[in-house]
Amino acid sequence: xxxxxxxxVLPESEIPTHWYNIVADLPTPPAPPLNPATDExxxxxxxxxxxxxxxxxxxxxxxxxIEIPQEVREVYKLWRxxxxxxxxxxxxxxxxxARIYYKYEGASPVGSHKANSSVxxxxxxxxxxRTRLTTETGAGQWGAALAFAAETFGLACDIxxxxxxxxxxxxxxxQMSVFGASSVGSPxxxxxxxxxxxxxxxxxxxxxxxxxxxxxxxxxxxxxxxxSLGSVLNHVLLHQTVIGQEAIKQMAxxxxxxxxxxxxxxxxxxxxxxxxxxxxxxxxEGRQSVKVVACEPKAAPSLTQGEFRYDFGDTAGLxxxxxxxxxxxxxxxxPVHAGGxxxxxxxxxxxxxxxxxxxxxxxxxxxxxxxxxxxFSRAEGIIPASESNHAIAGAVRQAKAAxxxxxxxxxxxxxxxxxxxDLPAYTDYxxxxxxxx
Amino acid sequence: xxxxxxxxVLPESEIPTHWYNIVADLPTPPAPPLNPATDExxxxxxxxxxxxxxxxxxxxxxxxxIEIPQEVREVYKLWRxxxxxxxxxxxxxxxxxARIYYKYEGASPVGSHKANSSVxxxxxxxxxxRTRLTTETGAGQWGAALAFAAETFGLACDIxxxxxxxxxxxxxxxQMSVFGASSVGSPxxxxxxxxxxxxxxxxxxxxxxxxxxxxxxxxxxxxxxxxSLGSVLNHVLLHQTVIGQEAIKQMAxxxxxxxxxxxxxxxxxxxxxxxxxxxxxxxxEGRQSVKVVACEPKAAPSLTQGEFRYDFGDTAGLxxxxxxxxxxxxxxxxPVHAGGxxxxxxxxxxxxxxxxxxxxxxxxxxxxxxxxxxxFSRAEGIIPASESNHAIAGAVRQAKAAxxxxxxxxxxxxxxxxxxxDLPAYTDYxxxxxxxx
Numbered sequence: 001x002x003x004x005x006x007x008x009v010l011p012e013s014e015i016p017t018h019w020y021n022i023v024a025d026l027p028t029p030p031a032p033p034l035n036p037a038t039d040e041x042x043x044x045x046x047x048x049x050x051x052x053x054x055x056x057x058x059x060x061x062x063x064x065x066i067e068i069p070q071e072v073r074e075v076y077k078l079w080r081x082x083x084x085x086x087x088x089x090x091x092x093x094x095x096x097x098a099r100i101y102y103k104y105e106g107a108s109p110v111g112s113h114k115a116n117s118s119v120x121x122x123x124x125x126x127x128x129x130r131t132r133l134t135t136e137t138g139a140g141q142w143g144a145a146l147a148f149a150a151e152t153f154g155l156a157c158d159i160x161x162x163x164x165x166x167x168x169x170x171x172x173x174x175q176m177s178v179f180g181a182s183s184v185g186s187p188x189x190x191x192x193x194x195x196x197x198x199x200x201x202x203x204x205x206x207x208x209x210x211x212x213x214x215x216x217x218x219x220x221x222x223x224x225x226x227x228s229l230g231s232v233l234n235h236v237l238l239h240q241t242v243i244g245q246e247a248i249k250q251m252a253x254x255x256x257x258x259x260x261x262x263x264x265x266x267x268x269x270x271x272x273x274x275x276x277x278x279x280x281x282x283x284x285e286g287r288q289s290v291k292v293v294a295c296e297p298k299a300a301p302s303l304t305q306g307e308f309r310y311d312f313g314d315t316a317g318l319x320x321x322x323x324x325x326x327x328x329x330x331x332x333x334x335p336v337h338a339g340g341x342x343x344x345x346x347x348x349x350x351x352x353x354x355x356x357x358x359x360x361x362x363x364x365x366x367x368x369x370x371x372x373x374x375x376f377s378r379a380e381g382i383i384p385a386s387e388s389n390h391a392i393a394g395a396v397r398q399a400k401a402a403x404x405x406x407x408x409x410x411x412x413x414x415x416x417x418x419x420x421x422d423l424p425a426y427t428d429y430x431x432x433x434x435x436x437x
Numbered sequence: 438x439x440x441x442x443x444x445x446v447l448p449e450s451e452i453p454t455h456w457y458n459i460v461a462d463l464p465t466p467p468a469p470p471l472n473p474a475t476d477e478x479x480x481x482x483x484x485x486x487x488x489x490x491x492x493x494x495x496x497x498x499x500x501x502x503i504e505i506p507q508e509v510r511e512v513y514k515l516w517r518x519x520x521x522x523x524x525x526x527x528x529x530x531x532x533x534x535a536r537i538y539y540k541y542e543g544a545s546p547v548g549s550h551k552a553n554s555s556v557x558x559x560x561x562x563x564x565x566x567r568t569r570l571t572t573e574t575g576a577g578q579w580g581a582a583l584a585f586a587a588e589t590f591g592l593a594c595d596i597x598x599x600x601x602x603x604x605x606x607x608x609x610x611x612q613m614s615v616f617g618a619s620s621v622g623s624p625x626x627x628x629x630x631x632x633x634x635x636x637x638x639x640x641x642x643x644x645x646x647x648x649x650x651x652x653x654x655x656x657x658x659x660x661x662x663x664x665s666l667g668s669v670l671n672h673v674l675l676h677q678t679v680i681g682q683e684a685i686k687q688m689a690x691x692x693x694x695x696x697x698x699x700x701x702x703x704x705x706x707x708x709x710x711x712x713x714x715x716x717x718x719x720x721x722e723g724r725q726s727v728k729v730v731a732c733e734p735k736a737a738p739s740l741t742q743g744e745f746r747y748d749f750g751d752t753a754g755l756x757x758x759x760x761x762x763x764x765x766x767x768x769x770x771x772p773v774h775a776g777g778x779x780x781x782x783x784x785x786x787x788x789x790x791x792x793x794x795x796x797x798x799x800x801x802x803x804x805x806x807x808x809x810x811x812x813f814s815r816a817e818g819i820i821p822a823s824e825s826n827h828a829i830a831g832a833v834r835q836a837k838a839a840x841x842x843x844x845x846x847x848x849x850x851x852x853x854x855x856x857x858x859d860l861p862a863y864t865d866y867x868x869x870x871x872x873x874x
Binding site: 006107115374378381420 | 442443444446448449511512514515516522526544546547548552585588589607608610611612614615616617811814815817818819820857858860861863864867
């Protein structure tokens, strides 16, 4: 029992004024995306049919700091700065000497970190005169976040949701509808590629790669539409760096100037990059020596099992080729509960950092992830998203190792979202029916 | 666009140190509860089989301020102080000259205000050596909150959930399970009264009154168990006054020393009492002149349609008799979506205030409530709980009236919870299949 703070909540004036672009600080430059027709480095104009120029500029930028428009900061105020907690009850439950903290993105209106990027994406599209956004979604977190952002800026929004998630998560469909967006299960019969995939793989549970192909096709065919991606691309990771910037300040206010371990879940890489890149900058500038650990699912272990090579971002090969750790564009992961982590590749910037030794990775099974999630829920009261459970499981391993070694490291966990709409997965785990994919 | 704050988040040091007991300030004393066997005023000892002495003392207290134990404040820090927002986008969407604010309890770990009382209830039971809690739940918010609190203090927890809600809301059942609690649909075959009710009314959708009877019976038969109630009783409303105390400070920090209208939903009355009683004190002491409006559902309009008389708190007549506005102990409301508002009576303290003219009431249909909830979601990003939508609908009526009259009142809404687990109700509304019960 103590009267020390349980959490640090910064005032709105501490919402970052700039996004942090790690490209400016990388010891070696990341490989450029390639035009799939020519295999030449992509020119900004190549992306113009899909994205507004404001986002294309961010995608290619080498500037360290990119200003956050005031209109975006105004919307961020709905939930930012997000809280950072000391997990005292979790420490006690684990009997660890580690000091555990978590940065919590689950109190955003849509329940996850995804709104950090959906809002600027909708804003720059609005600026460019687009009137409609198309996108894919896995667990539904990104779809809900884009639906909210599109509504905020008065844009229409059409969403292709991975079929296994669409059928297993009717609440997510409802959430997108409340914000006025339309959503269909993917592969669907609303696009050419969707119809082809349904013919070829009638029983497929779908994949993010397939859903991306559908959303890209729909955007390419409508001059008023843009495609929005919820992860993977440089500009998406850029937007998420508000998380890590806030976390560094909050840890300092807790009196922790040096974090020893940072655990974050990694599917496409935006959550990981968002919290980790500002800490990697701390490392590169010699202020901290944080071991950054990407926690990926065993069902889609792109970093730990994939190859580092050029690959398409989608199944049909409609996107530019990206240099990344990949399991192959046609890889269809098992339909595990952490739908947001079921992606065949990993963001090029995260892949580059991993390849350069700036971060580590571990693959965790979903039973271990949910065991950690239930432990966390009972200790901290917050039920984490399925994806976040992977980061918590990674941290739990470390905390147990610390207890055995008699060490007291400072561990920070990125909790990317809340699990209220993942509750059926918890039921599977508690009933013992969850497979360990 | 402005750089004024969008929300006021107080530091943890501003979590109230005391609960506010309105009994000390009421112009006339409220009528005492009666022992149902003798119709004599209840003695504290009469309640001892059901409640620990710490809570019985609070129930009967006439002290103005009751200290919040440090152990409870420590748990409150997980989500308190809760944020208070200016609803600028909602104002714009309504074209109103009113200034609209909302106090938001939906970011608590369990998603509603209910944890404000479940935590001290579990704490005082733990202090008294009880090892098990029994309770009822309507929408599931109270059940989830008590499950969380019981887990926090190491108590077992058994929950009877109104059958219509148990069957329609599997996510709530899962949420209670994550916190280690067991829950069954009520009426159930686990109690004598439950079995009798199932025989008498085999097709009943259940009611809070029936579920209370079951939980009370179960507690009375186990000397290690206590019964916990999520609303209605004085000590429950007392615990919720942290909401109103914080809100007064936050409104002042927004520069609004005087609130003109306060809208809060009212089922059993704990949410309403929690936010309203500190404002009624402002009125009684001449600092403000707030019109407090209880927003109840047309399906269970105890204040606007009930009688002010002694009645039982439950269906079977196991509880003390309470002087309250009531629709009768055997009233079974239509199975509307706002399960938390489906109660036949109204908290004696809220009833007394209503009778004395210290607050007003309005009954709203659920279609109007959800219309307001969707408007609010699209404007503010936060999807409110079904119950909270009634308060928002009341405020929307007032804001529209203000626009017509060219007035600029200050309107405060109590948003008691988030609606992530109520999303199927939103689907019903958006599909046009919601009845206007």
